[in-house]
Amino acid sequence: xxxxxxxxxxxxxxxxxxxxxxxxxxxxxxxxxxxxxxxxxxxxxxxxxxxxxxxxxxxxxxxxxxxxxxxxxxxxxxxxxxxxxxxxxxxxxxxxxxxxxxxxxxxxxxxxxxxxxxxxxxxxxxxxxxxxxxxxxxxxxxxxxxxxxxxxx
Numbered sequence: 001x002x003x004x005x006x007x008x009x010x011x012x013x014x015x016x017x018x019x020x021x022x023x024x025x026x027x028x029x030x031x032x033x034x035x036x037x038x039x040x041x042x043x044x045x046x047x048x049x050x051x052x053x054x055x056x057x058x059x060x061x062x063x064x065x066x067x068x069x070x071x072x073x074x075x076x077x078x079x080x081x082x083x084x085x086x087x088x089x090x091x092x093x094x095x096x097x098x099x100x101x102x103x104x105x106x107x108x109x110x111x112x113x114x115x116x117x118x119x120x121x122x123x124x125x126x127x128x129x130x131x132x133x134x135x136x137x138x139x140x141x142x143x144x145x146x147x148x149x150x151x152x153x
Contacts, residue, residue, distance in 0.1 A: 001049040003031060008129065009052045012094070013118065014041055015125035016055060036125055036135075056091060061130025064123060067095040068142055071103060091126060094119050 003009060007019050017035040023042070024030075030044040033052070043051045056064065098119045101108075108116065124142065128135040 001053075003048055003052065008055055009033060010055050010091075010122070010126055011035065011041060011043075011052055012091075012122060014039060015122045016129045017041070036129075037121075055126060056130045058130050058132070060091075061127045064091055064095045065127050065131070065138075067092070068099050068102075068123070068127075070099060091123060095123055098123060 003019055005019050005021060008016065009019060010016055011033065014033075014035045015037060017033040020032045020034045020040075022029060022045070023032045025042045025044075028044045028046070030042050031048055031052070033041045033043060035041060098116065101112075101116055124135060124139055127133075128138045131138075
């Protein structure tokens, strides 16, 4: 997969960003990506296809939003590990896992809460970008739809 300077990309662990430049860091060529949150990340060119992906389409963004709003979603693979969900380049399993967690008891470990916040950040960022909606408004809408409210770690 080839990435271009100025292109919008998604990091499954950081969210939506834009490729700023190709830089050298610790002797490796890589992509400098400016994440919407203000964070800057470095992705080595050799692993860029594993660490970044193209954003979803508007239609897929609407599908992901529907998943997050579906409080009756049944679990298809409850044993799938958090880390595997976050590291996948497909956002649909992440949206399903997050919706299932919203349906679950609010008693989570600190690690689980942190992972939930990561999933929320990435998914909301990408859905807002794909659908051309204001991120803050989308967060408010989803909070109203949730069965639980997760505190920030």
